[in-house]
Amino acid sequence: MTKPTVFGFVLAVLVAAPASVLVALYRSEDLDPAPLPGGSSDQTSSVPEIHSCILKASEKVGEGLLPGPEDLAYDAASGFLYTGCDDGWIRRIKLRKEGETAKEGVEDWAYVGGRPLGIAFGPDKQLLVASAYKGLVSVGEDRAVRLLAEEADGLRFGVADGVDVASDGTVYFTDASYKYNLATHMLDIMEGRPHGRLMSFDPATARTEVLLSGLYFANGVAMSPDQGSVIFCETPLRRCRRYHVRGEKKGAVDHFVDSLPGLPDNIRYDDEGRFWIGLCAGKSKSWDLMLRYPMLRKMVVVSSKLADFSHHVRKGAGVLSVSLEGEPLALYTDRELSLSTGGLRVGRHLYYASLVKSYISRIPLDELAAGKQ
Template sequence: MAVVEGVKKGGGKLLAPLIAVAPVVIVVALWIVEPFDTSPIPDYDPEIRHVREQNLRVARDLERVAEGLVMGPEDLAYDAQEGAVYVTTADGWVKKVEGVAYGGEIAVRNLSFTGGRPLGVALGPSKEVFVCDAYKGLLKVADNKVEVLSDGAEGVKFKLADGLDVASDGTIYFTDASYKYDLDHHMLDIFEGRPHGRLLRFEPSTGETHVLLKGLYFANGLALSPNQDFLVYCESTLARCVKYWIEGDKKGSTEIFIDKLPGVPDNIRYDGEGRFWIGLATGKTAFFNIMLKYAVVRKAMVIVSKFIMLPEFQMNGGVLAVSLTGEAIALYSDPELSKVTGGIKIGKYLYIGYLDKSYIGRLDLKKYAASAH
């Protein structure tokens, strides 16, 4: 019996360090076998540009427009003549919301079902409706009709056609956020930290698609300037927007339009009154900054997410008003807002789109006024 007790005691002494080391061994093994590889993200700046006016807690004053009729209204395009808004929704529809501009009765009509996930939407010079569908590519839609204009460029298929705008001559400028990851796995593009985005131009007269820029960090929404001599596109991963010159001596060149944004930019819209409106999906939190700064943290998150659901870290989303020269004018945000995709000013109201809500948000800008510059 004494011998047996001795063996038990000796075994216990050996077992204790093994138990202590086991978690480390498991973590190292998971790290080695995990094929997902991350990279440092260059140029990411955790600092936040000063915003002269910050209107926090706007969520309490947001009205809900077309509630229950628009699921995930990702982007909004305004038809001033009809006073209607075209909306892309998570259930695959492009919808027309009537009665928006003049405070009339809201009516929602299904325009066309794309069969994918429509994201960006814009109107052409003759009121044609163009859409970037995350899975289908660049589309032209009409009543129950869908025409695929482009689904790839330079032999590379789009994985996440995203934002677009249309020039007065019908030329369509749009983005492919990632040629590697689709919408269902779009966070992997940000976690990986490599530039898979492209800026593109579609020529309607020839049907050709041209790549204007490569190597963009999750190229998202874009908007043409009022003179259409440049456009501004958003790079979500780097929390910045970049100006791309279309005409003039700088044609084909880029420069920073606004960086150090207080959040992650999604769509951008010009309001015809001297301001761009940039949707911020989430504000910059301490955790978000750490995640983007350290590649090891991002890989760890991917591994952990295979076993447990990661906590929600998106908050302080909203919409940022920016002047034509890239000056931040006013931030409309709230700790309760997240997954905000964009904003468009119509009359005295700011209409807000979301990735996952069942309504369009509406904020009275007379109560929350932004100065014009």
């Protein structure tokens, strides 16, 4: 977005807000925006390999049959790719093998209700689901659905979001906001206060524990391959941090990767030395400006311009791959791509999810790399 467009948008917000609304800015008790830690950084981590036109290289998988496939999980033994959809269904897609030309089939696999977001397989082949309106859910191989952690545990879930499972069966998941729900999640981001948490569920004791609180819209979760730590994303701060679950640093939090080229959503490890981070929107001047000035964020919300603002800033989405040490390696993006929520590498292809599309997208990594697009 060019500078004239950025400031033109801000000016439109100011002009659209009548005097009565401006007075309400100082009286509203529902939204209390705060400065974000460190202000609004204009820095962006350098990425050595960038593919900036992935839409023309993308193929649609399951088009029209997958409403809002927000996160992805792959079962290599069966060849099925699983995703959670906006209508409460977990669906699976039988991926075609190398050289096959048949169209992938989409199957309604298990109805979990709510709005399934993060999904991940546990060691016993059960699928763990973070449902925005229900909490933590598991689905067995027999497709039986079981509610594991819910508000009855004394923990109010606003947006149960990311999830991953350790080899010992411990489930790690995030609650992006205990104050807002999925329908109002943009208010949490605009408020700029730390309502997010990183949590764990122990299947042996059925105990849910808050590991970290005070997080800024805690989103995706991924176990490290050595099982010693959990990587989690904080969307508005454009960063991912590491929480140590064992060893000398147990309970400590440290840096993993920050100054991302967009707003991180889900994160997934591919068993080949790379984490894949979905970027639901690219970094923009409008977003930087909003994060720098809390009162401007409140004006956008109170003047009913939040939908317009969201539309302006959600473009430039994509997927970023990083090393085990959090070093950015490759960015797959497109100026017209929006609300891409996660990426998963399966063989030679990168599959990426979406909050709003009716399909999963797939790009051939080797062909893309050869063209250096």
